[in-house]
Amino acid sequence: MSHADGSGYSPNGETVPEGSRLTRDTAIRGPARPAPYIGAGILLAAAILFPLMPQLYAFDAPRLGGMPFFYWYQLLWVPISAILTGSAYWLVTREDRRRRAEARAGGAPQEGAAAAGAGMEGERP
Incomplete structure (x- = not known):
């Protein structure tokens, strides 16, 4: 450059x-494919929306180690959200690398x- x-x-x-x-x-980048960005958006939306819906976890039973369901369900979403966020990041960066490689190889002009x-x-x- x-x-x-x-x-x-x-x-x-x-x-x-x-x-x-x-x-x-x-x-500096080739044309974008919408699928990776839509997939990343769905993963991030799931990580945000499911813990915000108390009707899914407002129960006392089943208990896990004496802890009510509504506590361990929310704690379970901490590693799940990390995995979903990492997967979304991987999708977007892989697509960005593909777009940059396409532009370097002389892909479709803008x-x-x-x-x-x-x-x-x-x-x-």
Whole structure:
């Protein structure tokens, strides 16, 4: 990645070939697939909504080690929520890595990519 100032150097100091200059319209990610984001949203919604529905756990029985159901049900959601949150994070980061790899491999161009070279080398107005 090169700076938009046309210096020809990446942020870590390496030289960048002339043809790979980045502009404001350069795609850094490929097109998104909605399924991983929907899946992550469902996992996070479950982790949030189920513990907030007391009609599911407002019971005394069954007891576990002398502890009423409504206590151990809520405590059970602590590791479940951690697992659901970790799974949602994994889905989103895997999709982001896929999108970045697709853009690096020269995937589908974004709208406005044709006008990327016609501008003022990425300078902002």
